[in-house]
Amino acid sequence: MAITIDLARPIHEADFATLHAAILEHLVLVFPGQEMTEADHLRFSELWGTLPLRHRYGTRREKAVGHKSVILVSNIRENGAPIGSLPDGEMMFHSDDSYDELPYKYTLLFGVEIPSVGGNTLFANMYTAFDTLPHELKARLAQFHGRGFIIRGPCRRTNRPARSTVPPCTRCSSPMTRPAARRSISAG
Numbered sequence: 001m002a003i004t005i006d007l008a009r010p011i012h013e014a015d016f017a018t019l020h021a022a023i024l025e026h027l028v029l030v031f032p033g034q035e036m037t038e039a040d041h042l043r044f045s046e047l048w049g050t051l052p053l054r055h056r057y058g059t060r061r062e063k064a065v066g067h068k069s070v071i072l073v074s075n076i077r078e079n080g081a082p083i084g085s086l087p088d089g090e091m092m093f094h095s096d097d098s099y100d101e102l103p104y105k106y107t108l109l110f111g112v113e114i115p116s117v118g119g120n121t122l123f124a125n126m127y128t129a130f131d132t133l134p135h136e137l138k139a140r141l142a143q144f145h146g147r148g149f150i151i152r153g154p155c156r157r158t159n160r161p162a163r164s165t166v167p168p169c170t171r172c173s174s175p176m177t178r179p180a181a182r183r184s185i186s187a188g
Helices: 013-026 038-046 126-131 135-141
Strands: 145-152 170-179
Touching: none
Parallel strands: none
Antiparallel strands: 145 170
16 A cells, blocks of 8 residues: 655645554555655654653753654764663664553654664564464463563663673563453554
């Protein structure tokens, strides 16, 4: 499905309805070649719901750059220090803020400068992953609840001895538990 839309302009209600139907069907939408400002990105993002304000905003490196709900992911360094919160490919497999009381329904990424090699972002269809589980395992999962967590800060990702001054990971758990498996019939 191809949708031609300029995200730097206000989105009409009918166009948003088309986008919303497309995200529910395809789970990932890509809009190449967009010329957007941060204000355009925020305006488009707000169509999908209230933007979260980052709790750790005051400790972030890029706090002087932009809105409190935006995370700057960059490997660019100025004066030897990273300009973003997540330099050097620090993100492992994750689901954005799944540990929060109200997990995100959507995540919007806006690539400002993308390398010609590397910098890949991969997506996994968790509906398909669940649907392909054996029925017995789905029945077992229905009995369990889980607690989300986040590993914060720059850290070593293995149990091997550190070769640098990077500390071990700090794990922060959510106070909330949720069903281990649930299916949303509408992400809206």
